[in-house]
Amino acid sequence: MKNISFIAFLFTLVSCAQTTFAANDNSTKYYAIFDCGSSGTRIYLYQNAHNEPKLIAEEKNNIQLDTHLDTPKITAKNNIRKLIAQIKPMLKQHNIDKKKLQIDILATAGMRYVPTEVQAQYYAQIKQNLLKSGYNVNHARTISGNEEAIYSWISANHLNHILDSQDDTYGIIEVGGASAQIAFATSQESGDNIYKIKTNKQTYNLYNISFLGLGKNRLYSTLTQNNESGICDAKQDSYATCEQAINKIINTYPETSQIKNINGFNETKFYGIDNVYNFKGALADNFSSVNSCKTLNNKDCATNIYIRKLIDTVAPISLTPISKINGTTETWTSGYVYSEINNITITQ
Incomplete structure (x- = not known):
């Protein structure tokens, strides 16, 4: 009985480890990067094609994350509803199971003017709403310049x-x-x-x-x-x-x-x-x-x-x-996904 319990314990550990690191290994097949800029949000959909990010779709909308942040909970819920409504048909068109999709909500310069504590509240709500909708969220944050x-x-x-x-x-x-x-x-x-x-x-x-x-x-x-x-x-x-x-x-x-x-x-x-x-x-x-x-x-x-x-x-x-x-849109999001797939390290 002790041996069976020990084997079950090992199986649980292995399962947890696999779950914990799934977003960081090459099992992730697709990446949706929400480039949230000061003039709107661009959605880039990438496929991991032999450790290279292959851009398969991109769309733009006028959603600006750095506006109406006096009510972060309501604003986050409304924005995520709009973004999910936009990405759903993209996934359907390319026959992508959202379980194989990693989402990153990454804001740029516009959000760098927003106080850190306001950003933290807002991103927590963003992530919570995405998780409730069944999506795998990697990061929701502002990237530095x-x-x-x-x-x-x-x-x-x-x-x-x-x-x-x-x-x-x-x-x-x-x-x-x-x-x-x-x-x-x-x-x-x-x-x-x-x-x-x-x-x-x-x-x-x-x-x-x-x-x-x-x-x-x-x-x-x-x-x-x-x-x-x-x-x-x-x-x-x-x-x-x-x-x-x-x-x-x-x-x-x-x-x-x-x-x-x-x-x-x-x-x-x-x-x-x-x-x-x-x-x-x-x-x-x-x-x-x-x-x-x-x-x-x-x-x-x-x-x-x-x-x-x-x-x-x-x-x-x-x-x-x-x-x-070479026919592909040049954007920082491509470099971000390449870094995620290939575990590139960046230090100062």
């Missing part, structure tokens, strides 16, 4: 089949709605903003930095708060004043002009992603504030000028604006 930059860098290089090889890696310059990120490999082994990325075969020293406030929406909000948004009026000859106001904001982030001094920067080829791609016309050699703003509203006019001024300040030698790499 450094994480966003690192995962974007991982995404760009694994999509190019460069990660884990001896080839030179690409850097990324990204402008979102509320923040901007820059990341590239360097020979420097330590220092501010230097992280070690350990993959299966390689260890990279990565310089990465995030500028909270230098996203296109947040920058325009700053202009508005300073009563300067009107100076970027496409109908008025006020471009010089608009440029001065934008330069003034960029200059409050002195690191933007110092990045070029980091080892490896001048040798790196960069991808410009998100709004760097969306406003790629600002990167043209013949760019002119006057000509570029003729058909734009005030906000887009300001964004065009801002993108050009930021890139001129950072001054990469080589920059290619892209939205996809």
